[in-house]
Amino acid sequence: MTNVAVDIPPGVRIWAKLEGFNPGGSVKDRPALRMLQEGLKRGELRPGKTIIDSTSGNTGIALAMLGAALGFPVELVLPANASIERRRIMEAYGAKTILSDPLEGSDGAIRLCRKLIAEDTERYFKPDQYNNEANPLAHYETTGPEIWQQTEGRVTHFLATIGTSGTVMGTGRYLKERSRDVQVIEVEPDDAFHGLEGLKHMASSIVPGIYHHEQLDAKIPAPTDEAYEMVYRIGREEGLLVGQSAGAACWAALRLARTLERGEIVTIFPDFGDKYLSTNLWQGWSDRAPRFADDRARTARNPDVRVAPGQ
Amino acid sequence: MPVTVKVPTPLRKFTAGSESVSGSGATVGALVEDLEKRYPGIRERICDEQGRVRRFVNLYVNGDDIRFLQQLDTKVKEGDEISIVPAIAGGRA
Numbered sequence: 001m002t003n004v005a006v007d008i009p010p011g012v013r014i015w016a017k018l019e020g021f022n023p024g025g026s027v028k029d030r031p032a033l034r035m036l037q038e039g040l041k042r043g044e045l046r047p048g049k050t051i052i053d054s055t056s057g058n059t060g061i062a063l064a065m066l067g068a069a070l071g072f073p074v075e076l077v078l079p080a081n082a083s084i085e086r087r088r089i090m091e092a093y094g095a096k097t098i099l100s101d102p103l104e105g106s107d108g109a110i111r112l113c114r115k116l117i118a119e120d121t122e123r124y125f126k127p128d129q130y131n132n133e134a135n136p137l138a139h140y141e142t143t144g145p146e147i148w149q150q151t152e153g154r155v156t157h158f159l160a161t162i163g164t165s166g167t168v169m170g171t172g173r174y175l176k177e178r179s180r181d182v183q184v185i186e187v188e189p190d191d192a193f194h195g196l197e198g199l200k201h202m203a204s205s206i207v208p209g210i211y212h213h214e215q216l217d218a219k220i221p222a223p224t225d226e227a228y229e230m231v232y233r234i235g236r237e238e239g240l241l242v243g244q245s246a247g248a249a250c251w252a253a254l255r256l257a258r259t260l261e262r263g264e265i266v267t268i269f270p271d272f273g274d275k276y277l278s279t280n281l282w283q284g285w286s287d288r289a290p291r292f293a294d295d296r297a298r299t300a301r302n303p304d305v306r307v308a309p310g311q
Numbered sequence: 312m313p314v315t316v317k318v319p320t321p322l323r324k325f326t327a328g329s330e331s332v333s334g335s336g337a338t339v340g341a342l343v344e345d346l347e348k349r350y351p352g353i354r355e356r357i358c359d360e361q362g363r364v365r366r367f368v369n370l371y372v373n374g375d376d377i378r379f380l381q382q383l384d385t386k387v388k389e390g391d392e393i394s395i396v397p398a399i400a401g402g403r404a
Contacts, residue, residue, distance in 0.1 A: 081396055102396050103319045103330065192321035193356045195367020195398045204321060224367050225359070280367050280398035
């Protein structure tokens with residue numbers, strides 16, 4: 001990150017790991033694969049089983065993709081207000097999607113998934129991303145070593161946004177084993193009421209079994225509005241179209257950077273932004289400057305809308 | 312005129328846990344002001360300092376998204392159901 005980071009102290013650099021380049025389009029490919037591999041190894045995932053989990057989207061996409069490749073049917077429970085692109089991608093991979101109450105959020109999806117499994121236990125294999133140690137293990141085995149290698153051991157701070165917490169827990173554990181001085185920092189929404197798809201405000205949520213905050217060094221709460229603004233800046237100033245959690249991670253990394261004299265900060269950008277083009281992140285309220293040229297027609301009806309010059 | 316407001320889980324701390332409350336107002340904007348009187352602090356979660364609805368918040372009147380109607384000026388009548396839905400999956404145990 002250079003252009004958005006132009007005002008940080010000269011001895012500090014921010015690196016973003018672009019997990020959108022994974023085959024399924026997100027960081028979740030890693031834990032999804034590891035959890036299925038563990039299931040196959042233990043014989044819990046075997047012919048005749050259906051893969052099921054609750055997911056805000058990226059894990060579902062990864063499971064749907066892997067289920068198609070491995071030949072297993074997949075059912076995914078997600079809140080009805082997850083973006084339409086995610087559902088369509090999962091269904092394109094052949095998965096069945098079950099929508100839970102949007103007012104109940106991702107915890108509502110977790111509860112509905114448990115209910116479905118209870119009704120037909122034998123049928124299902126649940127990777128259980130919130131409680132399965134294979135989730136952080138995937139990051140301990142891959143994400144961590146890649147960061148260590150790619151920074152040639154110079155990483156001083158690792159930041160990751162938390163949903164299941166797998167990324168920060170597993171990557172953090174690896175990095176701290178390589179160097180005790182590495183600081184591992186979690187980034188979460190600053191309030192229970194937020195617009196950061198996939199992330200969890202831990203104090204108000206069902207806490208994942210794999211989350212052990214005592215192993216982490218710090219927490220940075222990220223406001224949704226600032227995370228969204230950062231997504232727009234990253235697009236315009238760095239030439240990257242990323243998702244909102246990347247916006248939150250970058251915002252937090254900049255905040256951290258300004259407090260340091262020296263540092264190699266590494267953060268994760270969990271996915272790219274194509275999946276969010278239909279969401280509030282881009283399809284906003286027309287009382288703000290329109291983001292896209294064809295929004296002008298919609299806002300032209302409202303004479304109070306001001307369009308910034310050049311847009 | 313009384314309307315029903317469906318409250319998402321993360322905002323129920325303002326409504327003493329209720330998922331469904333009553334409110335009144337001729338428009339959605341007036342309704343938000345009314346909710347603030349009954350449940351202080353809730354408006355700040357829904358709107359920014361300029362009184363505009365925050366980007367990630369959606370408000371529906373009988374299932375219609377007010378972003379595509381008249382936003383906060385959207386009219387509300389007795390018996391309507393207004394839903395406050397964050398544009399994402401957050402959650403409470």
